[in-house]
Amino acid sequence: MIEFRQVTTGYGNTVAVKDITFHVEQGTITSLIGPNGSGKSTLLRAAVGQLPLWGGDIVIKGKSLSSYGRKELARTVAFMPQSRSVPSITVRGLVSHGRFPYLGLSRKMMARDKQAVAQAMEQTGVAEWADRDLRALSGGERQRAYLAMALAQDTDVIFLDEPATYLDISHQFELLELIRALNRQGKTIVMVLHDLGHALSCSHNVALLYQGHLAACESPRSLYQSGEIDRIFQVCTHQVQGSYYFTARSRPD
Numbered sequence: 001m002i003e004f005r006q007v008t009t010g011y012g013n014t015v016a017v018k019d020i021t022f023h024v025e026q027g028t029i030t031s032l033i034g035p036n037g038s039g040k041s042t043l044l045r046a047a048v049g050q051l052p053l054w055g056g057d058i059v060i061k062g063k064s065l066s067s068y069g070r071k072e073l074a075r076t077v078a079f080m081p082q083s084r085s086v087p088s089i090t091v092r093g094l095v096s097h098g099r100f101p102y103l104g105l106s107r108k109m110m111a112r113d114k115q116a117v118a119q120a121m122e123q124t125g126v127a128e129w130a131d132r133d134l135r136a137l138s139g140g141e142r143q144r145a146y147l148a149m150a151l152a153q154d155t156d157v158i159f160l161d162e163p164a165t166y167l168d169i170s171h172q173f174e175l176l177e178l179i180r181a182l183n184r185q186g187k188t189i190v191m192v193l194h195d196l197g198h199a200l201s202c203s204h205n206v207a208l209l210y211q212g213h214l215a216a217c218e219s220p221r222s223l224y225q226s227g228e229i230d231r232i233f234q235v236c237t238h239q240v241q242g243s244y245y246f247t248a249r250s251r252p253d
Contacts, residue, residue: 001026001188002047002157006056009046015212016042019056022207022217026156029179029189030217031199034209035232040192041082043209044159047190048079060157074101078150082161082192091137091145092130095121098152120152124178140171144178151182158182160191164198176202196229196237200244208232220244 002024010016017039024030032040045051047058049065058065060076068076078098087094098120099113109117121127124144129137134145143163150158163179164172176198183189193199199206200220207217208228216228223229224244229237235246 001061002190003059004043004047004056005059007043007046007053007058008055009042009051009053011042011051015054017046017209017212020209020214021056022214024188024190024205026188027183027186028204029183029191029202030205030207031203032190032192032207032209033196033199033229034215037211038209039212040209041161044079044161044190044192048077048159049073050079071101074153074155076155077157077159078153078155079159080146080150080161080163082165084146086135086142089134090131091121091126091134091148092117094134094145095126095148095152098149098154101153116154117152120148123151123182124148139166140168140175143167143171143175147175147178156186157188157190160189162192162194164193164195172198196233196246197244200224201242 004020004022007020008015008018020043032043034040042051046053095117096109099109099116102113103109118127121130124147126141126144126148129141134142137145147163160179164175167175179189180202203220205217206220206223208215208223210232215232216223216226218226224237224239229235230249234249236249238245238247
């Protein structure tokens, strides 16, 4: 479904990720984890065409990223960035932006577009806020609205950059359950997660980045057993009935 082939890119003259190679299977959830500055968000931005590749290639659905036109790519992958402005717009207006790749020159929404917007709002639980100003919503409510916009885009692949950022713990669980539900409907999800426990608990595979390189890309259980998380984050990882928690690594006196 998605292949990262020796991907190298960065900003200015600085390499942020180098020779990243791994595969994302269709219909799975893959989480990117790693310390701050390891290149997780950079890799996502490259995958949606926001950063040029300096080397390697990204192949989506059997086609090189460089071969996609702008609209074609927007009909194939949706992207929910970590930080963005909060415009003066209704929730319905925001979610409707997800249909822009399908509209003609008139930008007039047809019945199928309006249906896609309504369905996306219903699935994400924001339908009751359709006429509210986005700025009046809480952080968790806005995250749901932006996810609804990505869902209205009706793509097979959704990239999410730290979707649970700034949310309290209950809203984090709600959002992750919504992401799981979308995955059960067939969506392929690739997301950056800051919380290691969430990443290990809700993903089919986890890609661990460190200093711009790929340290491992394995199933959560295999990654846990490898000890790579403990080595890179300097923690002790524990597993209890499918859940993971972490403690500080003891230091010698």
